[in-house]
Each structure stands twice: as C-alpha cells, then as structure tokens.
Amino acid sequence: MKRFLKIYLEKPELAGLAFLVVLTLVFQVRSDGVFLNAQNLQGILGLLPEMGLVAIGVTLLMICGEFDLSVGSVFALTPMLMAILMEGGTPFILAFPAGLAAAAAVGFANGFLTIRFSIPSFITTLGMLFVVRSITVVVSGGFPPFLPADALPKWLFTVYVGPAGLFRLSVFWFLAVAILVSLLLTRTNFGNWVRATGGYLPAAQSMGIPTARVKTACFMICSVLAGFAGTIQVIRLGAPLPSLGEGLELQAVAAAVIGGTALTGGIGTIFGGIIGAALIRVIDNGLVLSQVDANWFKMAIGFLTIFAVVANSWLRKKAKSIKVET
Amino acid sequence: MPEPIIQVGDLHKWYSGVHALKGVSLDIYANEALGLIGDNGAGKSTLINILSGTQRQDDGWIRLEGQPVDFSNPRDAMERGIETIYQYNSMVPTMTIARNVFIGREPLKFSLFGIGVMDHKKMRDDSVSAIADVDLHLRSPDAIVGELSGGQRQGVAIARAMHFKSKVMILDEPTNHLSVKETKKVIGFVRGLKDQGVTGIFISHNMHQVFECCDRVVAMARGEIVMDKRIEETSIEEVSEIL
Numbered sequence: 328m329k330r331f332l333k334i335y336l337e338k339p340e341l342a343g344l345a346f347l348v349v350l351t352l353v354f355q356v357r358s359d360g361v362f363l364n365a366q367n368l369q370g371i372l373g374l375l376p377e378m379g380l381v382a383i384g385v386t387l388l389m390i391c392g393e394f395d396l397s398v399g400s401v402f403a404l405t406p407m408l409m410a411i412l413m414e415g416g417t418p419f420i421l422a423f424p425a426g427l428a429a430a431a432a433v434g435f436a437n438g439f440l441t442i443r444f445s446i447p448s449f450i451t452t453l454g455m456l457f458v459v460r461s462i463t464v465v466v467s468g469g470f471p472p473f474l475p476a477d478a479l480p481k482w483l484f485t486v487y488v489g490p491a492g493l494f495r496l497s498v499f500w501f502l503a504v505a506i507l508v509s510l511l512l513t514r515t516n517f518g519n520w521v522r523a524t525g526g527y528l529p530a531a532q533s534m535g536i537p538t539a540r541v542k543t544a545c546f547m548i549c550s551v552l553a554g555f556a557g558t559i560q561v562i563r564l565g566a567p568l569p570s571l572g573e574g575l576e577l578q579a580v581a582a583a584v585i586g587g588t589a590l591t592g593g594i595g596t597i598f599g600g601i602i603g604a605a606l607i608r609v610i611d612n613g614l615v616l617s618q619v620d621a622n623w624f625k626m627a628i629g630f631l632t633i634f635a636v637v638a639n640s641w642l643r644k645k646a647k648s649i650k651v652e653t
Numbered sequence: 654m655p656e657p658i659i660q661v662g663d664l665h666k667w668y669s670g671v672h673a674l675k676g677v678s679l680d681i682y683a684n685e686a687l688g689l690i691g692d693n694g695a696g697k698s699t700l701i702n703i704l705s706g707t708q709r710q711d712d713g714w715i716r717l718e719g720q721p722v723d724f725s726n727p728r729d730a731m732e733r734g735i736e737t738i739y740q741y742n743s744m745v746p747t748m749t750i751a752r753n754v755f756i757g758r759e760p761l762k763f764s765l766f767g768i769g770v771m772d773h774k775k776m777r778d779d780s781v782s783a784i785a786d787v788d789l790h791l792r793s794p795d796a797i798v799g800e801l802s803g804g805q806r807q808g809v810a811i812a813r814a815m816h817f818k819s820k821v822m823i824l825d826e827p828t829n830h831l832s833v834k835e836t837k838k839v840i841g842f843v844r845g846l847k848d849q850g851v852t853g854i855f856i857s858h859n860m861h862q863v864f865e866c867c868d869r870v871v872a873m874a875r876g877e878i879v880m881d882k883r884i885e886e887t888s889i890e891e892v893s894e895i896l
C-alpha cells in the first residue's frame with residue numbers, strides 16, 4: 328500500500344492511464360472488435376488533437392493555480408477572425424498568426440484582470456466566455472465567411488498520413504506541442520516557477536518569483552493553444568462556425584482533473600491532461616459503438632470527473648497519514 | 654564602533670488603518686547575532702519583511718553597508734546578500750526538496766532571456782550537500798516537502814538560506830512548532846553564524862532562546878522599539894518587565 332501510494336503521489340496520471348487501458352479493452356470486447364479497427368482509430372485520433380491541445384493549456388494553467396473557462400469561446404473566435412481576414416484577401420500565412428494573436432490577447436486580458444483586481448479566475452474567465460463568444464457571433468455577422476475549398480492548408484494540418492492513413496497530421500502537431508509544454512514544465516526554470524506559484528503562492532512570492540508574470544504567461548499559453556485547436560478543427564471541417572467549441576471548457580477541466588491535476592494548483596502533469604482528454608474521447612466513441620444512447624456520454628464524464636477528484640483527494644489524505652520515509 | 658551593516662531609520666508601515674511600524678530606527682552591526690523579541694502583533698515580521706523585500710515601507714529609509722537601498726522585491730534583497738527564513742511561507746509543500754532549495758535561483762544548463770533548462774543533477778547534488786552541511790539527514794532530495802515533519806522542513810529552509818548565504822541571515826520565529834531537540838539545533842546554528850562571518854537576526858517570542866544565542870536583544874511592542882541592550886547588560890527578568 329505504501330509503495331503504491333508513493334507511486335501515485337509521484338505519478339497521479341497513472342491511475343487514469345490504467346483506466347484508459349481497461350476501458351479500451353471493455354469497448355473492444357463490447358463492440359466485437361470494431362473499437363480498435365483502423366477506421367475507428369482514425370476517427371478517435373482525428374478528434375483527439377483538437378480537444379487534447381485545449382486540455383494541455385488548461386492543465387498547465389491549473390497547475391499554475393488558475394482556471395480558464397473561456398477556452399471554448401477562444402476556440403471559436405481564433406479561426407473566425409482568421410477566416411474573415413482570409414475572406415478579405417489576407418493570405419493564410421498572415422491570417423493564422425493574427426488569429427493566434429487575438430487568442431493571446433484574450434489570455435493576457437484574463438491574466439491582467441484576475442491579478443490586477445485579485446479576483447478568482449473562475450469569474451474573470453466565465454465573463455470572458457460570454458464576451459468572446461459574443462464577439463465571435465457578432466463579427467461573423469450571423470453566417471460564417473465563405474472560404475474556397477483550397478484556401479486552407481489541409482496538407483499542413485489535417486491530411487491523413489502514415490500506414491493505412493491512420494493519422495491526421497494534426498496528431499503530430501498535438502504531440503509536438505505536448506512534448507514542448509511538458510518539457511517546459513518539467514525541465515525549465517519557468518516550469519519550476521509555475522509549480523511554485525500554483526503550489527503555494529506566498530512561498531513563491533517570498534522567493535522572488537515574478538508570480539504575476541508567470542500566471543499571465545500561462546493564461547496566454549492556454550488561450551493560444553485553444554485558438555490553435557479551434558483553427559485545426561476549422562481546417563478539418565472547412566468552415567468556421569460561431570458555435571464551435573461550446574462546452575469544451577468544461578471537458579478540458581474534466582480532462583485535467585481526470586488526469587490527476589489538483590484543483591488547488593501545484594500538482595499535475597501535461598501527460599495526465601492528455602490521458603484525461605483521451606479518456607473522454609474514448610468514452611464518447613465507445614458508447615456510440617456499444618450502441619448506448621449518446622445522452623449517457625455527459626453522465627459518464629460527469630461521474631468520472633467526480634470520481635477522479637474524490638479518489639485523488641482520498642489518496643492524498645491517505646498518503647499524508649502514512650508518513651513516507653525520507 | 655564599526656559602521657553598521659544595516660541601518661534603518663524612521664520606518665513606518667500602515668495596513669489599512671493598523672499602524673504596524675511607528676517610526677522604527679535600528680542599527681545592526683556586522684557579525685552580531687541580534688535577537689528581536691516581542692509579543693504577537695508587535696511588528697517584528699513587518700520589520701523584517703521590509704528588510705527582505707517582501708513588503709515596502711510607507712515611510713523611512715534603509716541603508717546596507719552605508720548605501721541607501723530600496724528593495725522592490727525579495728530578489729533585490731537576496732542579491733544584496735540578505736537571506737530570510739520566513740515565519741510561514743518558505744517552502745512549497747507540493748514540490749521536491751531539490752526544487753524547493755533552488756526556487757527562483759535554478760542553475761541552468763543554458764538560457765535565453767532568463768528562461769532555460771535546469772541542471773537537475775546539480776540541483777540534487779547541491780541540495781544533498783546543503784542539507785548535510787546543516788547536519789540534517791534526509792535520504793533523498795526528491796522527497797516532497799509536504800511529506801516532511803515541521804522540523805525537517807525548517808531544516809531544509811535553513812539549508813537553503815545557508816547554501817546561498819552571504820552577509821545577513823534573518824530567521825522569523827524558526828523555532829515555532831519544533832521539538833526541543835530541533836529547537837536546540839536551530840539555536841546552535843544561530844550561535845554559529847558569527848564564525849562563518851554572517852550577521853544574524855533571530856526573531857522569537859521566547860526569551861530563553863534569545864538569551865542563549867544572541868549578542869544583543871531588541872524588544873518591540875505595538876510597532877515601536879522599547880528596549881535595545883547587549884545581552885550581558887540585561888536579564889530575562891528585565892526584558893519581561895518591559896514587555
């Protein structure tokens with residue numbers, strides 16, 4: 328038990344990983360082998376990057392001790408701005424960074440408002456959820472801009488590659504970002520500051536960490552990743568809709584939490600957030616394949632989230648009461 | 654008399670209505686161990702928080718080795734050689750010992766604009782030796798600080814301060830919640846600072862502890878200094894009388 332707890336404390340995402348494996352087996356059996364066939368895997372892996380990128384950013388921000396509920400709206404705004412610019416004749420190479428810059432600006436505003444007025448980011452970003460969604464709908468003018476089929480660089484983001492065309496290119500973008508952010512968090516001094524800021528703010532401040540800047544940077548990274556994810560989805564679908572990404576913010580928080588990230592900050596891993604996102608995608612897909620009414624999906628995610636938080640806090644308490652030798 | 658290493662003059666601090674420091678002036682000399690005592694709420698932490706850059710005075714001045722200084726954050730003070738062990742907030746409980754020891758001062762393999770890749774090996778090795786230097790025995794630098802006992806945690810905080818020590822070391826009530834044995838260790842440690850050429854400021858509300866390890870005792874009450882004497886010129890009874 329002791330050994331198990333120590334492993335858990337060091338790698339809280341392993342529980343999620345184990346659950347992912349179990350679920351995969353269950354769905355594989357229940358769907359008579361359809362779950363893991365090439366076509367279905369292609370579907371899961373095609374959607375995972377979009378939600379996974381959002382989950383990476385949200386996880387990083389939660390480790391830093393803050394929340395972002397506006398990611399779903401930024402997910403829609405970023406590609407909408409890009410598409411509008413492109414409709415007006417701006418080339419993709421300029422319109423794409425312009426969209427991401429808008430996302431970064433939203434992240435900066437989230438950080439600035441949260442820190443300057445010392446309010447919970449839960450509230451700041453809840454407000455921003457509405458504001459940004461509203462802006463997206465207004466600038467789209469009610470109906471989305473029209474883009475010719477070849478205007479978006481599908482070849483760079485969403486074409487199928489690999490054996491049996493198993494992967495969309497977006498999987499590799501996703502993996503690259505995942506590795507980069509993960510290294511940022513575990514290997515760099517910035518990562519150390521993020522953990523310290525989220526783990527215990529007064530200690531970080533008293534050691535001279537520029538906590539306001541660290542938090543703002545995390546807000547901005549989170550927002551930009553959400554914007555990037557939305558852009559990939561629009562490139563996959565071919566057209567931006569102002570309603571994209573609705574509800575995504577809660578799924579991303581659920582993914583982070585299921586992957587072992589503590590709501591109180593300081594604890595968690597990027598890998599965990601990705602495991603959480605994968606679990607959510609797998610549950611969605613597996614339920615459909617098992618011909619369960621799709622409306623059970625939210626229920627499953629809901630229970631899983633609550634279960635994960637309860638299990639996490641129980642295990643942490645347990646671990647504290649058993650004094651781990653040093 | 655040599656020149657003071659730290660001088661503060663007429664420091665004032667208000668916390669929305671509470672006048673926490675009411676014109677505090679104090680000279681601290683190199684290599685002395687100064688004991689700062691006073692009841693809860695006397696303003697001791699406020700005074701040293703200003704010296705360590707975590708707070709800013711509303712009025713008054715500070716001089717370090719004769720030069721006026723104005724610390725706008727703890728980094729400024731650390732860079733000028735003032736290390737502080739804070740009353741409540743020295744360690745991040747969710748992080749390992751090695752990471753805690755180097756928060757904000759991580760050794761980097763290479764960096765760009767101040768952000769870079771940490772030298773984990775150096776962090777682990779140096780924290781092991783820093784901890785051994787203060788006579789503490791912890792098996793691994795990878796232990797999570799939240800798993801340590803209060804005394805071990807305080808030991809790591811002291812090890813960190815000593816590792817980066819240069820001129821002045823401030824300890825704000827470091828013996829709170831410690832066992833008798835651990836307290837003894839801290840007292841011995843404060844007494845030993847002098848031999849290493851470090852000026853110590855030891856805050857406590859336990860007079861016996863101050864008399865055991867300090868050269869001079871300064872008493873505060875209600876935001877003012879009410880007594881300032883060399884240890885040999887006063888007694889526990891006299892100080893109790895004043896407080």
Ligand SMILES: Nc1ncnc2c1ncn2[C@@H]1O[C@H](COP(=O)(O)OP(=O)(O)O)[C@@H](O)[C@H]1O
Pocket residue numbers: 668669671673691692693694695696697698699700
């Ligand atoms: N951050 C703060 N906000 C408001 N009041 C404070 C704060 N810190 C200290 N005080 C007040 O200032 C006074 C001095 O506190 P402090 O310096 O912590 O005393 P000590 O360390 O001697 O116990 C107390 O009345 C305390 O309530």
Ligand SMILES: [Mg+2]
Pocket residue numbers: 697698699740825826
């Ligand atoms: Mg105090």
